[in-house]
Amino acid sequence: MKPHISMFLLLVAAGTAQAQTTPPPGRLLASNCFQCHGTNGSGGFDRLAGMSANEIVSELKEMRMKSSPDIMDAHARGYTDAQLQLIGTYFASLRSSTSTSGDSHDD
Numbered sequence: 001m002k003p004h005i006s007m008f009l010l011l012v013a014a015g016t017a018q019a020q021t022t023p024p025p026g027r028l029l030a031s032n033c034f035q036c037h038g039t040n041g042s043g044g045f046d047r048l049a050g051m052s053a054n055e056i057v058s059e060l061k062e063m064r065m066k067s068s069p070d071i072m073d074a075h076a077r078g079y080t081d082a083q084l085q086l087i088g089t090y091f092a093s094l095r096s097s098t099s100t101s102g103d104s105h106d107d
C-alpha cells in the first residue's frame with residue numbers, strides 16, 4: 001500500500017509542476033523577503049528591487065557575521081552563498097520594472 005501512495009503523490013507533484021509556468025530562478029527564495037520588503041522588493045522596509053546582485057549578496061554576507069543578530073541577520077544566516085546569489089540576481093533583475101503589473105517586457 002505505502003509504495004502506491006508515495007508513487008501517487010510523486011505523480012501529482014510532477015503534474016502540478018508541469019501545469020504551472022516555471023517562476024524565474026530565485027523568485028521562490030526571494031518571496032520570503034516580500035513580507036517585509038514588499039512584493040518584488042518594493043513597498044516595504046528598505047527597497048531591494050533595483051539594488052545590484054553584488055550589493056544584496058555582500059550586505060547579507062556581512063549581516064551573517066554579526067555577533068548579536070537582529071531580524072535581518074537571522075534571515076541572512078538561513079541561506080547558502082548560492083541561494084544568496086540567486087536572491088540577489090532576482091532582485092537585481094527587477095531594476096526596470098517599477099510597475100506591479102507583473103508583465104516582464106524588457107526595454
Ligand code: HEC
Nearest residue numbers: 030032033035036037045046056059060070071072075087
Ligand atoms: C522580518 C522582516 C524581514 C524579512 C523577512 C527580510 N528583511 Fe531585509 N530588512 C528588514 C529590515 C527591518 C531592514 C532594515 C534594518 C536592518 O538593516 O536590519 C532590512 C534590511 C535589508 C537590507 C539592507 C538594505 C539597505 O539598503 O541597506 C537588505 C539587502 C535586505 N534587508 C535583504 C533581505 C533579503 C534578501 C531578504 C530575504 C532573504 C530579507 N531582507 C528578508 C526586514 C526583513
